[in-house]
Amino acid sequence: MAEKKTGGLEGVIAGSTAISTVGKQGVGLTYRGYSIEDLAAHSTFEDVAYLLIYGQLPKADELEEYKARLRNLRGLPATLKTVLEQIPASAHPMDVLRTGCSMLGTLEPENAGRTQIAVANRLTACFSGMLLYWHHFVTSGTRIHTETDDDDTAGHFLNLLHGKKPSDLHRRAIDASLILYAEHEYNASTFTARTITATLPDFYSAVVGGIGALRGPLHGGANEAAMELIEQFSTPDEAEKGLLQMMAAKKLIMGFGHRVYKISDPRSNVIKAWSKQLGEAKGEIKLYEISERIEAVMRREKKMFPNLDFYSASAYHYCGIPTVMFTPLFVISRITGWAAHIIEQRADNRLIRPNADYNGPAPRPFVPVDKR
DSSP, rough: OOOOOOOGTOOOOOOOSSEEEGGGGOOHHHHTTTTTHHHHHHHOOOHHHHHHHHOOOOOHHHHHHHHHHHHTTTOOOHHHHHHHSSHHHHHHHHHHEEEEEEHHHHHHHHHHHHHHHHHHHHHHHHHHHHHHHHHHHHHHHOOOOOOOOOSHHHHHHHHHHHOOOOOOOHHHHHHHHHHHHSOSSSSSHHHHHHHHHOOOOOOOHHHHHHHHHHHHHEEEETTHHHHHTTTTOOSHHHHHHHHHHHHHTOOOOTTTTOOSSSSOTTTTTHHHHHHHHHHHHTOOOOOOHHHHHHHHHHHHHHHOOBHHHHHHHHHHHTTOOOOOGGGHHHHHHHHHHHHHHHHHHHHOOOOOOOOOOOSSOOOOOOGGGGGG
């Protein structure tokens, strides 16, 4: 009997991990045994970052010390700022993070005096500054200070973006989003990072590979594509009509379904609730209502559920985050998950080298160039 073949390694067990579970019985997501619902409701991103990188939830004093450590790691070297200033305004912000990470790896290399955990914390702390130093420089010529006294990553990011302390609502919404995006088992970018790690390079090389994989619209870029979809429509009725036309034309609709989840994405309802709350607080609920109609049509016509990316789009928009920064914000969160996987891969490493089914020409004789 012929073996069933599936594309994209779907359903293939590619390794073992103690970091997260995704899609058991078609639903469910846990980080080191803790459900995503509990973490999103009761934890903070720094709490989760510590859990992923160190393997356990911190005690109160450990958490305060960790947050202080991250605050002290937010500054950027002058040489890195010079490099960021050379990146054109036309570049995608994901290219900025990829380049900035690679450059930082030359300035602050991983070595005996700078451990893998130290590098993980450094990147967790400074990715916001990298992104927004470049953003403000290319848009206004302003060289911002990348250190703030904000207690958490969400507040720090929003402060650097808008030049002022964020509202508590916006800060908590982005903090919840960072928790939801932090880790997701063997997704494309994490598997890329682990595959690179298995060849035994430095920490930064694996992260740069992860950023490259995340950049695509079928992975991290899906939240940007979802926003572009939602923004096309002025009313829920217009959205329904437009969506039906897209379906008839067999166009790809981003932000729905998932390779692993078969029933629902447990993160979606969390960010959907934040999107509604943000829209109501802003007095601009139309974007949320359009999103809801799109969800209803997708469920009715395609039996497809929204994934995390779909309602993240409107939530980020309500917080004043430019669409091109949606995927970089994913990086600012997912660096913690990547770090956990890099550390885990190193602890029990074997080179990742799968085989392929060959489907090319049968063996044939070489033909000299003058007889072709």
